[in-house]
Amino acid sequence: MIITRSLYTPMTKVTKQLLQIPGTARTNILTHPGILGFITLEQNQLVHHFTEFTIRINENSIATNTMLIRLRNFQLSNGITNPVWNLDYDQLSNFSYRNNLSASILYRMRTLDFNFTYNGDGSSWSIPGASQSLLTMILQSNMKQKLLASFRNSSLPIYRLEQCVDNIHAQLLPWPIIKSSLGRSKKGRTPFWFNWLSSQHAPQTYDHNIIRRLWVPTTPMPSTDRRKKEWLYFLNNNKELSIGRLTSRSTNNTTIVLTHWSATSHPFEYMTCTGCTNKSWLSSNGICQIQLPCSRSAVLPDESFI
Numbered sequence: 438m439i440i441t442r443s444l445y446t447p448m449t450k451v452t453k454q455l456l457q458i459p460g461t462a463r464t465n466i467l468t469h470p471g472i473l474g475f476i477t478l479e480q481n482q483l484v485h486h487f488t489e490f491t492i493r494i495n496e497n498s499i500a501t502n503t504m505l506i507r508l509r510n511f512q513l514s515n516g517i518t519n520p521v522w523n524l525d526y527d528q529l530s531n532f533s534y535r536n537n538l539s540a541s542i543l544y545r546m547r548t549l550d551f552n553f554t555y556n557g558d559g560s561s562w563s564i565p566g567a568s569q570s571l572l573t574m575i576l577q578s579n580m581k582q583k584l585l586a587s588f589r590n591s592s593l594p595i596y597r598l599e600q601c602v603d604n605i606h607a608q609l610l611p612w613p614i615i616k617s618s619l620g621r622s623k624k625g626r627t628p629f630w631f632n633w634l635s636s637q638h639a640p641q642t643y644d645h646n647i648i649r650r651l652w653v654p655t656t657p658m659p660s661t662d663r664r665k666k667e668w669l670y671f672l673n674n675n676k677e678l679s680i681g682r683l684t685s686r687s688t689n690n691t692t693i694v695l696t697h698w699s700a701t702s703h704p705f706e707y708m709t710c711t712g713c714t715n716k717s718w719l720s721s722n723g724i725c726q727i728q729l730p731c732s733r734s735a736v737l738p739d740e741s742f743i
């Protein structure tokens with residue numbers, strides 16, 4: 438196709454010059470039988486498809502809808518955030534056209550400099566958002582073919598960087614959290630493109646210790662239901678927010694004992710603490726237990742925890 442294009446584009450330009458029509462004129466008019474017998478490479482087979490394509494996208498029939506659905510599907514499965522109509526040849530040449538005749542025709546038309554107009558609502562073909570599209574990042578990589586294949590295969594509606602970062606620190610979120618925010622299972626392998634994105638995303642300094650002067654939790658205190666082993670957050674002796682899981686309550690519910698979970702060097706990762714300055718004692722299996730007033734802890738909302 439690239440060889441065809443390198444021959445064809447100069448040919449159409451020369452022909453336009455011979456006809457003394459502007460170079461920006463639609464290539465389609467060159468094929469009009471009344472102008473001259475301009476039979477181009479591959480054109481015999483293609484012109485039928487091209488004509489039909491242009492008519493179909495605008496005629497508003499069931500065939501139009503089918504075609505538009507196929508094109509939309511092509512756009513979304515490749516993670517393209519701009520309307521597929523506006524892409525030029527260099528952009529379109531990155532994608533796979535297997536099993537999508539409509540997209541394939543669109544690509545062939547672009548390859549041979551054919552123009553067409555889509556008269557529908559173009560704005561509904563853009564994916565809104567404020568951050569960079571992941572596709573543009575991938576296209577700048579020297580591994581773009583491998584990344585594009587992985588990006589297409591992951592079949593999740595993820596198009597922009599903002600869908601992958603937490604909105605306070607712009608830190609890349611763990612893959613299972615991104616998936617679960619889209620209502621998908623947290624299980625499964627992390628795709629190649631996401632691992633690549635992690636390696637590209639500039640690490641930001643992340644402050645694990647959020648220091649608070651006042652204790653104003655926005656969620657309730659631990660419940661008095663003895664069967665519940667809730668996840669809690671609390672202020673430690675250094676007035677830093679910490680995380681733990683309820684172990685036991687005093688009989689009058691004024692104090693609690695919790696298993697301390699401390700932050701690791703990885704954001705969003707916690708593990709049981711094996712001893713720190715806040716420890717009240719160690720459990721028999723060597724895990725940090727902290728006793729504190731009920732009123733200095735509050736329940737972690739379920740949805741923010743795996």
Ligand SMILES: [Zn+2]
Binds near residue numbers: 710711714725
């Ligand atoms: Zn501890």
